[in-house]
Amino acid sequence: MAFSDLRYLLVLGIVTLIVHAIPQGAPRLLATTFISLLFYVSLNPGTWYVLVAVATLAYFSGLVLSRVPEGRARGMLFAALLTATLLPLLFFKYAATAYHLLPPDGDLAVRWSTMANIILPIGISFYSFLAAGYVIDVFVGSQPAERNAIRFGAVMFFFPHLTAGPIERARHLLPQLGNLGVFNYERAVTGLRAILTGLFLKIVVADTLAPYVDAVYSAPRNHGAVDLALATIYFSFQVYADFAGYSLIAIGSARLLGIELTINFMQPWLSQNLPDYWRRWHISLSSWFRDYVFMPLQFQARRWGKYGLAGALVFTFVLVGIWHGAGFNFAVFGLIHGALVAFSTLTFARRDRFWRSRVPRPVLLVLRATTTFLIVTLTFILFRASGLREALWIYKALFTGAEGVRTVALTKPLIAIAAVIAYDLLVTWAKDAKPFPVWLRWSGYYAAVACIVSAMIQHVSQASSNVQQFIYFKF
Incomplete structure (x- = not known):
């Protein structure tokens, strides 16, 4: 449901109570991740797997880059992993334009163009940039690789920013996870x-x-x-x-x-x-x-x-x-x-x-x-x-x-x-x-x-x- 749908306010209230009631740590992070995925699937049931795939690829990219020593090979590996992270965005968002550059008599191209327009995943530009920014940060050393998959998933799938931003940085959200579900009046x-x-x-x-x-x-x-x-x-x-x-x-x-x-x-x-x-x-x-x-x-x-x-x-x-x-x-x-x-x-x-x-x-x-x-x-x-x-x-x-x-x-x-x-x-x-x-x-x-x-x-x-x-x- 859209954020401007008044039903969202009811759901947000219930989710807030649930998150605050669950014990802090891994249980709260898992609950938030599950609720966020459920929210996204309700909006975009056909292509939720794209989000999961991008998040998984970014997580393992960070782990791999953190273990490869400096050198030309690491740079080439980084370029390949960054390209792979952005590949779903490039395909789903720009496949239709690529079709117009192809000969007009190809049935396969027509089906490809139609598919790309119909199943464009909601928010793909936003969560792809979050994932790509994380891979870049790990490569240049401004962000250590997150080894805890639960923490990384909680950042990638966090539903308030998931569908239309803001485009977040992992280095901005990861340190805040200790505040998740902690009530502060102000x-x-x-x-x-x-x-x-x-x-x-x-x-x-x-x-x-x-x-x-x-x-x-x-x-x-x-x-x-x-x-x-x-x-x-x-x-x-x-x-x-x-x-x-x-x-x-x-x-x-x-x-x-x-x-x-x-x-x-x-x-x-x-x-x-x-x-x-x-x-x-x-x-x-x-x-x-x-x-x-x-x-x-x-x-x-x-x-x-x-x-x-x-x-x-x-x-x-x-x-x-x-x-x-x-x-x-x-x-x-x-x-x-x-x-x-x-x-x-x-x-x-x-x-x-x-x-x-x-x-x-x-x-x-x-x-x-x-x-x-x-x-x-x-x-x-x-x-x-x-x-x-x-x-x-x-x-x-x-x-x-x-x-x-x-x-x-x-x-x-x-x-x-x-x-x-x-x-x-x-x-x-x-x-x-x-x-x-x-x-x-x-x-x-x-x-x-x-x-x-x-x-x-x-x-x-x-x-x-x-x-x-x-x-x-x-x-």
Whole structure:
């Protein structure tokens, strides 16, 4: 069941009580692993074996690498084991694209493509990167090989992060296993608060915006420039509220069980430039690529100075784009972001001196945040469109002012967007402020619950499901 399904809250409560009641140590770890696998099988009964296979391969890869002495043979063995760990991800996620490169008259290729699209395992990108990161860490020596299979399984199968992240590191979770099932009042309170916030972002904001976005992007050629622009802006806020909402529910669920997951979003729409945006957006993904792809590339290309830096950034972001999907639109998405991040990184100091001397700071902050938002939103067309050709048509329609009948509403979406902006500003302000009074906090909690219930009722009355699949489930 989806995290935004209210039945999940009941299951989470029962699981929390069970985990806390079981004796600490191996019994509690085994129980958590079994419950997590059961949860995953209920979501993805056809391909659960892929998760088990990836986890098993990563576990034994760590053991093997820890026993092989330094040398060329160890490097070759590492490359083979890392490739094997990522092979299920490469097959299930990119087999369909490989089919398009084959002759169109092969029945086997058609069946292969169909199979790859139908049985894509939920969360394969997330748990594959956890496994790959562990293998890399063991190889470079930043993480000792975990010899206890129960402990390793508890990390790999831990259900809050399993289906859509955050992309965790074994070295972050393994030391926390001693806290599994240990009650801490403050951690539990912040966990419940994170779950409530996540449900608000998902149900009140993302699920409210989704029908307007889907209506336009399902048939973009039937809409004019105004509808396309509104739907594109709505999508930016939808994908943020959807994924940030999921991440908060995952973080809150883990906290109830004693585990602290990685913070995945830090108010990205307040970013001052694209590098700042990627430090705030999908932090677990961008930091994974930073540590395991960009930094090694930059080190190898250091003799080329700024050109090496730019090349490493562009290559890394192309991989980030391809991680999201196998279409050329995703590769172009990554290429554009890589080029713009490289340009911003290399020219920021000069541009900052120029604008600071001419524009008041408050105005400059707003202008930079607005510009960053518009750039990211325009590139999200490549992310949301069904393919590169459709994305190019949408760009043309937007910039030529294509005419069409106005169908996209304003009132409800703008209220949902205002709620997101208010949330981000409130969180930013609260970081440097004293805690809010108790009466104000509880008023906010009750208001959030009321908004969630009201939104769910409206979704049902409009004959739409009140439990929509999270966008990142397909990644």
